[in-house]
Amino acid sequence: MPLELIKEVSGVPEVQQLSKLHKVDFRSLQPGCDYSKKYIQGKLSLISSLTYGGNGRAILKIGLQEKENSEVNTINVLIFGKLAKDCAKVFYEGDTIALARFIVLSASTSRDTKCCIFLKAFENFKSIVYVYVKSVRDFSTEPMSLVPATNYIYTPLNQLKGGTIVNVYGVVKFFKPPYLSKGTDYCSVVTIVDQTNVKLTCLFFSGNYEALPIIYKIGDIVRFHRLKIQIYKNEPQGITSSGFASLTFEGTLGAPVIPRTSSKCFNFTAEDHKMVEALRVWASTHISPSSMLVQLCDVQPMQYFDLTCQLVGKAEVDGASYLLKVWDGTRTPFPSWRVLIQDLVLEGDLTHIHRLQNLTIDILVYDNHVRVAKSLK
Known part of the structure; x- marks a missing residue:
């Protein structure tokens, strides 16, 4: 998972995810080194707005300050693609984050001896961003x-x-x-x-x-x-x-x-x-997205589903249930169960109901849903 949550309980982080990785400090970062099994950690001091490159790929620039080495200036991290979009939704200035499996693009020292480091993180390189979240806070x-x-x-x-x-x-x-x-x-x-x-x-x-x-x-x-x-x-x-x-x-x-x-x-x-x-x-x-909306022509026996349909007729069956006759313009692939009821008690255009009798299905509504069913037009 490119973006993960590390919970802090009473100030103690649950860092099992990082236990197999080696932490490195900012001063040791160098271009060309392998950081696939290493991580850095710091405090978010800068979060820029999302931008998009010429290929439409999202880019998020953040600044990280290492607590242990105050003499090292904030390093810059460029996060790309879906990972950038995900991080932009959960990052807050002041958060502590860890970054694993990154690439050092450049490391140099300016005239005033300030260290300038750029890192790159993206999903194709299997970069992972960990965000610390306090379970207890004031x-x-x-x-x-x-x-x-x-x-x-x-x-x-x-x-x-x-x-x-x-x-x-x-x-x-x-x-x-x-x-x-x-x-x-x-x-x-x-x-x-x-x-x-x-x-x-x-x-x-x-x-x-x-x-x-x-x-x-x-x-x-x-x-x-x-x-x-x-x-x-x-x-x-x-x-x-x-x-x-x-x-x-x-x-x-x-x-x-x-x-x-x-x-x-x-x-x-x-x-x-x-x-x-x-x-x-x-x-x-x-989690698979909820996709239970189907048409009558695609339903299967014993299937639970959502249906967008037109109400053709309705009737009170007994004190505990209410009948809705509906259709969606398609036909079920098999005969559906019918409620035996007299035309006289049906509300709706009887001519229309009879014309669509081979296309409509009967839905029985029970309990607290009866009141809503009665109000449908």
């Missing part, structure tokens, strides 16, 4: 906070333990929208994954439909606070606990970072913004 210094300062620790999904209450970030791998359970509560099922490639299935219940995570599609980014972990069939499972809260974000690279939540008060900082963008970058190469 939110009182963050102007983006929307509630009084609170310190949050975010637990990677591969470190979850039963009986604990945690805060997590993840990418939606699977979800079942809220539905009315056999009792009085609404239920929702969500499976998430993070950069550790470990999945966590969460089962949420709430008497308030709007209190459940607002998820639109696979690939959305979620943040769960006060998630209780229990062990079910020898696997961790997430459930709601007292004070559970969630935020959901569009998972598409470049989309605005706007949280979806029913909560009137929540905390969202620059660090959270960075976490969302880092997950977007990771998901872009690890």
Whole structure:
């Protein structure tokens, strides 16, 4: 992965990714040397805007200051291609980053003895950029906070333990929208994954439909606070606990970072913004985009899918279900199931309904979706 996140827990970075590489200082950088198994580390002192070369390839210029050698001036790094675009989304001035597998373009000393070094990083050379992210920080210094300062620790999904209450970030791998359970509560099922490639299935219940995570599609980014972990069939499972809260974000690279939540008060900082963008970058190469939209002519038995269609007719079947007759201009490759119902109870143009009877399909809507189905025109 060309761009990776290194979390800092209580000021201690989790640097397993760098353990197999050798760190070099800025003073030792020379053109022509092999840095395929080495890395440098520094603080971002400059982040230029993205530019584009004659071939349309993105270029990002950054400045790195090495803490250990203050006598060495900031070195310049040129990052190219998709890696440049990804880095531009998550870099903030003052961040600590590490760079592995780079090329030294030039190293010289100016008249005032200042060292001038240019590095080049790009995906074809398998360059990797590591960004340090603090899991615990003083939110009182963050102007983006929307509630009084609170310190949050975010637990990677591969470190979850039963009986604990945690805060997590993840990418939606699977979800079942809220539905009315056999009792009085609404239920929702969500499976998430993070950069550790470990999945966590969460089962949420709430008497308030709007209190459940607002998820639109696979690939959305979620943040769960006060998630209780229990062990079910020898696997961790997430459930709601007292004070559970969630935020959901569009998972598409470049989309605005706007949280979806029913909560009137929540905390969202620059660090959270960075976490969302880092997950977007990771998901872009690890999560298949949601592509469930199909036409009726392409559906298969037992398939779950999204359908864009025209409503032809509708009718109330009984107190618990509602019928929608729809079509999309194509025909299913096999006969579809029909609801036996009298024409008299059908709402719609009966002539049109009969003319399209071999093209329409019947959809039965249940539970809390009935109210919305009735309102369709």
